[in-house]
Amino acid sequence: MSEVEFIGATKRYDDGTLALDSLDLRIEEGEFLVLLGPSGCGKSTALRLLAGLEDITGGEVRIGGGKVNDLPPGARGIGMVFQSYALYPHMTVRENLSFGLRRSRSRDRVSEAEIASRVDEATDMLDLHNVLDKKPRELSGGQQQRVAIGRALVRRPKVLLMDEPLSNLDAKLRNRMRYELRRLHELHETTTLYVTHDQVEAMTLADRIAIIADGRLQQHAKPLDAYHRPANSFVASFLGTPAMNLIEGVAKNGVFTAGGLSFTLPEHLAEWKGPGIYGVRPEDVRIREGGEVPCVVGGIERLGSNAIYHLETSGHWIRVLQHRSDSGTEPPDRAEQGKLAVTLAVPSALIFRD
Numbered sequence: 627m628s629e630v631e632f633i634g635a636t637k638r639y640d641d642g643t644l645a646l647d648s649l650d651l652r653i654e655e656g657e658f659l660v661l662l663g664p665s666g667c668g669k670s671t672a673l674r675l676l677a678g679l680e681d682i683t684g685g686e687v688r689i690g691g692g693k694v695n696d697l698p699p700g701a702r703g704i705g706m707v708f709q710s711y712a713l714y715p716h717m718t719v720r721e722n723l724s725f726g727l728r729r730s731r732s733r734d735r736v737s738e739a740e741i742a743s744r745v746d747e748a749t750d751m752l753d754l755h756n757v758l759d760k761k762p763r764e765l766s767g768g769q770q771q772r773v774a775i776g777r778a779l780v781r782r783p784k785v786l787l788m789d790e791p792l793s794n795l796d797a798k799l800r801n802r803m804r805y806e807l808r809r810l811h812e813l814h815e816t817t818t819l820y821v822t823h824d825q826v827e828a829m830t831l832a833d834r835i836a837i838i839a840d841g842r843l844q845q846h847a848k849p850l851d852a853y854h855r856p857a858n859s860f861v862a863s864f865l866g867t868p869a870m871n872l873i874e875g876v877a878k879n880g881v882f883t884a885g886g887l888s889f890t891l892p893e894h895l896a897e898w899k900g901p902g903i904y905g906v907r908p909e910d911v912r913i914r915e916g917g918e919v920p921c922v923v924g925g926i927e928r929l930g931s932n933a934i935y936h937l938e939t940s941g942h943w944i945r946v947l948q949h950r951s952d953s954g955t956e957p958p959d960r961a962e963q964g965k966l967a968v969t970l971a972v973p974s975a976l977i978f979r980d
């Protein structure tokens with residue numbers, strides 16, 4: 627069994643920084659969980675507590691049901707892949723893959739035949755045939771990354787930990803490796819905890835996402851559940867590009883008012899009363915003639931397949947994402963940018979009380 631549990635897991639560093647504040651989180655056996663949050667929110671700390679690279683200062687971490695707080699890192703059955711691949715530069719790919727197995731302590735020593743079989747399997751899975759006899763410096767970033775993953779997998783870890791493993795790659799390679807990582811996970815199904823600040827990685831890789839801010843868990847959900855039903859305005863603004871429009875104001879009698887801006891609330895929010903943050907995704911705002919909210923176009927980002935409109939109304943900025951296939955037209959040229967009307971009364975809008 628290889629499920630992972632954080633139970634009230636807390637880390638306060640010696641200088642007083644509370645990096646992780648009572649984290650309760652369960653990762654099921656075979657699950658791919660992504661810890662997502664801005665830089666400094668405590669993601670790596672959580673990973674390092676699980677790996678045994680930092681001492682926990684409160685609560686428990688468990689692997690396969692057993693408390694591991696006091697186990698040394700080598701006895702926790704964990705494989706790690708870091709942002710810097712940390713391959714041995716003087717060894718070939720083949721030697722890098724097998725080195726950790728040869729070095730195993732006598733208790734879990736692996737036979738030469740078994741080592742060869744595991745290296746073959748990793749070579750197939752990660753498509754490393756052509757580079758087995760090369761040294762790391764002769765490999766591309768993506769190939770080095772795959773060797774680092776292979777080296778962790780040949781040890782048959784109960785749990786695989788990855789800390790921003792794609793950040794050193796250029797954008798195109800990152801996209802490809804993201805897809806490969808997911809495919810690989812479906813092949814080996816190792817329980818995986820993956821740390822990133824990149825919400826696209828989180829959305830595409832995860833079975834479930836745990837979103838963290840200031841050392842605290844904000845939401846633990848399937849990616850699309852978190853996207854469509856964010857627990858608070860932080861999660862709402864963190865998931866999605868362009869980010870969700872968030873407008874602070876007051877709801878009363880089915881109307882939302884924010885300074886000089888007011889608009890009718892959609893039916894499911896009509897009963898809402900009092901102060902709140904109205905949230906609507908850029909792809910849910912409609913630009914249409916006769917819309918309820920008159921706006922001035924501040925700028926348009928033309929991305930080819932879609933365009934992002936930045937609209938101003940009564941001192942608020944609203945982002946609108948328009949797909950070319952939906953509007954059927956290209957966005958207007960700069961000279962034609964002028965007044966537009968949008969409607970915010972969309973079915974998927976939300977109000978947050980935080």
Ligand code: ADP
Nearest residue numbers: 639641643645664665666667668669670671672
């Ligand atoms: P993330 O991985 O989300 O970027 P970290 O877990 O690395 O965040 O850090 C969380 C917080 O703990 C940050 O405020 C960071 O400055 C602090 N921190 C991390 N390591 C140490 C340390 N060894 N000593 C003191 N503070 C630390």
